[in-house]
Amino acid sequence: MSTQTVDCIVDLQYGDCGKGKVAHHLCQTKNYTHVLRYNGGANAGHTIFHKGKKFITHQIPAGVFFGIKSVVGNGCVLDPVQFFNEIQMLEEGGIETKGKIFVAENTHIITEAYKEEDKREGVRIGTTGRGNGPAYREKYGRTGKRAIEIPDLKPYLINLYREWYEGNNVRILGEGAQGFGLDIDWGDYPFVTSSHCTTAGALLNGLPPRSIKDVWGVAKMYETYVGSKKFQPEGDVFNKIADVGEEFGATTGRRRQANWMNMQTLERAIRINGVTRVVFNKVDVLRTVGQWEVYDKGRKVEFKSEDDMKEFVTARLTSLGVIGKNIFFSESKERI
Ligand code: IMP
Ligand code: MG
Numbered sequence: 001m002s003t004q005t006v007d008c009i010v011d012l013q014y015g016d017c018g019k020g021k022v023a024h025h026l027c028q029t030k031n032y033t034h035v036l037r038y039n040g041g042a043n044a045g046h047t048i049f050h051k052g053k054k055f056i057t058h059q060i061p062a063g064v065f066f067g068i069k070s071v072v073g074n075g076c077v078l079d080p081v082q083f084f085n086e087i088q089m090l091e092e093g094g095i096e097t098k099g100k101i102f103v104a105e106n107t108h109i110i111t112e113a114y115k116e117e118d119k120r121e122g123v124r125i126g127t128t129g130r131g132n133g134p135a136y137r138e139k140y141g142r143t144g145k146r147a148i149e150i151p152d153l154k155p156y157l158i159n160l161y162r163e164w165y166e167g168n169n170v171r172i173l174g175e176g177a178q179g180f181g182l183d184i185d186w187g188d189y190p191f192v193t194s195s196h197c198t199t200a201g202a203l204l205n206g207l208p209p210r211s212i213k214d215v216w217g218v219a220k221m222y223e224t225y226v227g228s229k230k231f232q233p234e235g236d237v238f239n240k241i242a243d244v245g246e247e248f249g250a251t252t253g254r255r256r257q258a259n260w261m262n263m264q265t266l267e268r269a270i271r272i273n274g275v276t277r278v279v280f281n282k283v284d285v286l287r288t289v290g291q292w293e294v295y296d297k298g299r300k301v302e303f304k305s306e307d308d309m310k311e312f313v314t315a316r317l318t319s320l321g322v323i324g325k326n327i328f329f330s331e332s333k334e335r336i
Helices: 018-027 062-066 080-092 112-126 132-140 151-156 158-167 201-203 238-246 263-273 283-289 305-319
Strands: 003-011 034-037 046-050 053-055 069-072 100-105 169-175 210-219 222-225 257-262 278-280 293-297 299-303 327-329
Touching: 003 018, 003 201, 003 238, 003 263, 018 046, 018 062, 018 210, 034 062, 034 263, 046 062, 053 062, 053 080, 062 069, 062 169, 062 299, 080 151, 100 151, 151 293, 158 169, 201 210, 210 222, 238 257, 238 283, 257 263, 263 305, 283 305, 293 305, 299 305, 305 327
Parallel strands: 003 169, 003 210, 034 069, 034 169, 069 100, 210 278, 257 293, 278 327
Antiparallel strands: 046 053, 222 257, 293 299
16 A cells, blocks of 8 residues: 655745755655655745755755655646756756656646736735746636646656555655745735645645644744835844845845744744744844844743743743754754
């Protein structure tokens, strides 16, 4: 009988929390047969340090760095032009991609026209201009094109049903894109992306709910957001956080707006995603800035020290069922 086990990586804030880093780490330490990108398109930017080199991938999952089958799932929309550029970038960086990269036959396609439209019309909410919104619109309007219709993609096509259920012992790492605050349903609509950024979004790629084992929630010790809404409050400290944290988008180079972490956003994200482990990245940024604060229940809470903040956050997560040994605090330069 075929069995499937799935670990999932989700972002608990607005993207850019370091999912790539966690994915890279898990690929090294666990024995996955597949890494699955399960939502989003070329709007994502996953920064990965591999053997001392920096790579930014937009569509291809982190498994490719370790020769693990890397699958773009049907929850994604794929830009073929960008896809082939990315393969070339990886090959030039010394990563062997042949026979390792796959696209689900039923994944929808981003066309040049969608990108043009998104660059024109996406200004309203501040999209990445990668054609993501139009591609999902056409998908749900039942006028879209799927990967199976694109001749150039033929060598990469995969049938996910066969892949998941005809294999013997399938162990998948689900690599999410964007984040909870950008989720089409749970984010701050309309300032959201067009896909499902939650654990449920991973399941939509043909996986049975019971296959989910660990859900790794990734956050930062502060929040950032990139897009058209006003997010960053007044105050020099937020510019300082963005500067120290080098908060520029991996896809568009736009400066990210910064704010303190919101405990209620975090709690909602942990519950709705069924998170079992949490990684807080970039702890060192607040250390350099020298302030430790969060928002909780509509109020700002200031901490005297790093330890006080960590203790507060740990207690709150514990009350949601994520206990201390499953909470990790990590530094920007740390390659976990
Ligand atoms: P879209 O996904 O390009 O349609 O953009 C919708 C919103 O999501 C905009 O605010 C984007 O800046 C944001 N967004 C999309 N992808 C990412 C990401 O990978 N990281 C952070 N923000 C993103
Ligand atoms: Mg990113």
